[in-house]
Amino acid sequence: GQNIDQPTEMTATEGAIVQINCTYQTSGFNGLFWYQQHAGEAPTFLSYNVLDGLEEKGRFSSFLSRSKGYSYLLLKELQMKDSASYLCAVTPLGIKAAGNKLTFGGGTRVLVKP
């Protein structure tokens, strides 16, 4: 089975940095996605980590440690528009017939204050 944990809510100030942690326990692991979801909208892709280490994309960075079952999403220079939920999702190992069955954490709601 899969178990994914992330904090429920975080608050930060505009211009600051926020780090959203995600820990997972899975029977098999292939990679980890981060999605952003604004209220009332669909999730949109932010990052995908397969190998250990940090991947940077502009203001957003994602880190993965496979041995520790741990990832984080780092949001720098926070803007008001970054107020959203951030979803961590794990893809399992498996043959093609298993599909790409993402298992999602509960999501972390980030509130950016002026």
Place this chain on the structure above:
Amino acid sequence: NAGVTQTPKFRVLKTGQSMTLLCAQDMNHEYMYWYRQDPGMGLRLIHYSVGEGTTAKGEVPDGYNVSRLKKQNFLLGLESAAPSQTSVYFCASSYNPQETQYFGPGTRLLVL
């Protein structure tokens, strides 16, 4: 390129009624998925398909059926709606298991 579209956007049902949610994608993706999203529960997989004519159960399949008669369409059916099926339903598709899933805008369903 519309991406992933869902019909309808919003629906109210009475307990026991049936309905079908339609998902369509124009990206020629093999894989398609139906999720439900409830407060504090994240996204949970209902059913998925790895190609035309195939379907498989996800994490919470009870009370739902699906069909994938055409590659671009994935239908989710509720035969006898229950209040516990009040949720937001998202469809998603992907090209292959190693690539991101693209989500539709969602369908809000209220079962009274």
